[in-house]
Amino acid sequence: MSEIASGYLPILLFLVVGIVFAFIFVGAPILVSGLTGTAKPDSVKLSEYESGFPAFSDSRQRFDVRFYLVAILFIVFDLEAAFMFPWAVSLHWGGVEAWVSMMVFLGVLTLGLVYEWMSGALEWE
Structure with a gap:
């Protein structure tokens, strides 16, 4: 034992x-x-930080969906960068297939960005 x-x-x-x-x-x-x-909370510490919405307001308040759309787009392109670093390091092992697969991946993301741009999702009033 x-x-x-x-x-x-x-x-x-x-x-x-x-x-x-x-x-x-x-x-x-x-x-x-x-x-x-x-x-020692004061008016500056309790003011809006990134979202632009009051920090302590009604939890059932309607939010502008464009803020979340921009946040999701940021996450998508941040993940793109996260996938590109290991791909670039190991490109010599994957050869042409790895290069083509990454170009397809980047093409799909580029099409998504063009769609978002053309639909006006990145325009802020």
Whole structure:
């Protein structure tokens, strides 16, 4: 039985070290800022940040869908960049097939961008 338990010792050690690091990097700054910081909200801190909507308003308020459309477009093109880096690094292993598949991928995304542009989704009033 002790041979089986000794096999799980590295996993237990890994979990303990992970929990300790989680407390050091997440819990300790929260604890220190709570003890030393002051909460003094003013009009600048409570103003709108990125969305342009009031921070504390009715939760059933209607939102402009264009904000979310631009956010989704940003995510799509951010993922495009995330897919292109590993593809560019491993291009010499994939050969012509990898290049053609990425060009098809980029073509579909380009068609999507052209469609969004022509339909006026990127125009802001």
